Amino acid sequence: xxxxxxxxxxxxxxxxxxxxxxxxxxxxxxxxxxxxxxxxxxxxxxxxxxxxxxxxxxxxxxxxxxxxxxxxxxxxxxxxxxxxxxxxxxxxxxxxxxxxxxxxxxxxxxxxxxxxxxxxxx
Amino acid sequence: xxxxxxxxxxxxxxxxxxxxxxxxxxxxxxxxxxxxxxxxxxxxxxxxxxxxxxxxxxxxxxxxxxxxxxxxxxxxxxxxxxxxxxxxxxxxxxxxxxxxxxxxxxxxx
Numbered sequence: 001x002x003x004x005x006x007x008x009x010x011x012x013x014x015x016x017x018x019x020x021x022x023x024x025x026x027x028x029x030x031x032x033x034x035x036x037x038x039x040x041x042x043x044x045x046x047x048x049x050x051x052x053x054x055x056x057x058x059x060x061x062x063x064x065x066x067x068x069x070x071x072x073x074x075x076x077x078x079x080x081x082x083x084x085x086x087x088x089x090x091x092x093x094x095x096x097x098x099x100x101x102x103x104x105x106x107x108x109x110x111x112x113x114x115x116x117x118x119x120x121x122x
Numbered sequence: 123x124x125x126x127x128x129x130x131x132x133x134x135x136x137x138x139x140x141x142x143x144x145x146x147x148x149x150x151x152x153x154x155x156x157x158x159x160x161x162x163x164x165x166x167x168x169x170x171x172x173x174x175x176x177x178x179x180x181x182x183x184x185x186x187x188x189x190x191x192x193x194x195x196x197x198x199x200x201x202x203x204x205x206x207x208x209x210x211x212x213x214x215x216x217x218x219x220x221x222x223x224x225x226x227x228x229x230x231x
Binding site: 037044045046047059061062095100104105106107108109110111112113114115 | 168
């Protein structure tokens with residue numbers, strides 16, 4: 001059974017940093033691209049960042065470019081999102097989502113984690 | 123940046139049929155946009171229902187179907203159930219980048 005377990009969320013001050021992790025199990029992690037998708041309170045979904053299965057190719061939404069860094073450790077079956085220069089508008093639930101492909105040439109999604117809440121506030 | 127458009131809200135009667143649509147400000151939606159549909163029940167995590175226009179996940183109930191209709195992607199629900207009351211999001215691909223629509227709140231009443 002595929003499981004995606006996010007962690008690392010919490011309260012952080014504006015301008016601060018936070019690292020999210022997503023521990024994956026139930027599938028061959030190194031074979032699939034992965035995504036981070038966020039949802040601000042009461043709002044819709046936003047694709048934040050994606051990474052290919054081998055970590056070589058990455059994608060960032062314009063809203064987070066140069067502030068967020070996606071990475072993965074295939075030996076630990078773990079996906080990361082390093083977030084810096086955080087702003088109030090980054091407050092959201094961040095979901096880890098498994099892709100159905102190894103590349104990120106086009107979006108592909110199947111399994112979603114339960115999400116972790118990031119709150120940016122002073 | 124392209125904007126993906128969805129109806130803000132729709133209502134369907136139990137047992138009835140409803141079609142949700144997903145449009146693009148750049149023009150007609152085609153299979154090359156690889157349309158996705160996601161369902162998010164109140165207070166729950168989103169789940170993937172439809173991918174690549176019309177293909178279903180193993181957990182997708184048979185009453186849901188995807189298609190292209192009048193230049194838009196469409197999600198049709200035939201035989202609505204109370205548990206189908208949820209927010210539905212579509213996503214379209216633009217040169218590899220995925221853009222979500224704003225969501226349609228579907229009420230079964």
